[in-house]
Amino acid sequence: MENPIxxxxxxxxxxxxxxxxxxxxxxxxxxxxxxxxxxxxxxxAEAIDIMAQAGQIEKxxxxxxxxxxxxxxxxxxxxxxxxxxxxxxNNAAVMCIHSKNYRLAAKAYQAAGNTQMAEFIEKNFC
Numbered sequence: 001m002e003n004p005i006x007x008x009x010x011x012x013x014x015x016x017x018x019x020x021x022x023x024x025x026x027x028x029x030x031x032x033x034x035x036x037x038x039x040x041x042x043x044x045a046e047a048i049d050i051m052a053q054a055g056q057i058e059k060x061x062x063x064x065x066x067x068x069x070x071x072x073x074x075x076x077x078x079x080x081x082x083x084x085x086x087x088x089x090n091n092a093a094v095m096c097i098h099s100k101n102y103r104l105a106a107k108a109y110q111a112a113g114n115t116q117m118a119e120f121i122e123k124n125f126c
Contacts, residue, residue, distance in 0.1 A: 003030060003033065005017055005019075005030055006030055006033050006034050006037070009030075009034045009050075010034060010037055010038070014034075014049075014050060014053070019031070027054075028054045028055060031050050031051075031053050031054035032051070032054045032056060034050050035047045035048075035050040035051040035054055035056065035059075038050060039051075039063070044075050044078075045075075045078060048060065048063070048075070048078045048079050048082075051063075051082075052081075052082035057082065057083050060079045060080070060082055060083050061079070061080070061083050061085060061088065063075075063079045064076045064077075064078075064079030064080045064083070064088060064092065065088070067079060068088075068091065068092065068095065071095070073092055073095030073096045073098070073099050073101065073104075074096060074099070074101055074104055076088075076092045076095065077089070077092035077093065077095075077096055077101075077104050077105070077107070077108040078104075080092050080108065080111070081107060081108060081111040084111060084112070084113075085112075086112040086113060086114075089108045089109070089111050089112035089114075090108070090109070090112050090114065092108050093105040093106075093108035093109045093112070093114075093117070096108060097121070102121050102122075102125035102126050103122075103126055105121050106118045106119075106121040106122045106125075106126060109121065
């Protein structure tokens with residue numbers, strides 16, 4: 001049987017529940033389950049956000065690498081931002097620039113600690 005909290009998050013969103021009353025392990029398990037289900041439903045941005053909240057850094061890196069291989073720079077950048085992986089973030093930022101998504105490129109550069117490039121992009125393209 002499906003966890004009712006997971007079902008509620010899937011149908012009404014993460015803000016429909018208060019997970020702070022749960023212990024860390026239970027909270028992470030619920031969020032991980034929700035993230036996997038959202039991903040399978042092709043609700044990628046939501047899945048990425050939930051996986052980040054669950055602390056699934058390695059999973060986000062894997063998904064980001066997969067999105068990069070598929071030339072889905074925006075989704076890759078969203079995956080990499082919570083990981084703070086500088087190399088992956090810089091690669092995703094370059095691809096975002098090529099696809100003219102300058103705001104996300106600036107966010108990726110900022111998350112990579114490359115504030116000069118982030119400021120340059122924001123100043124000249126956003």
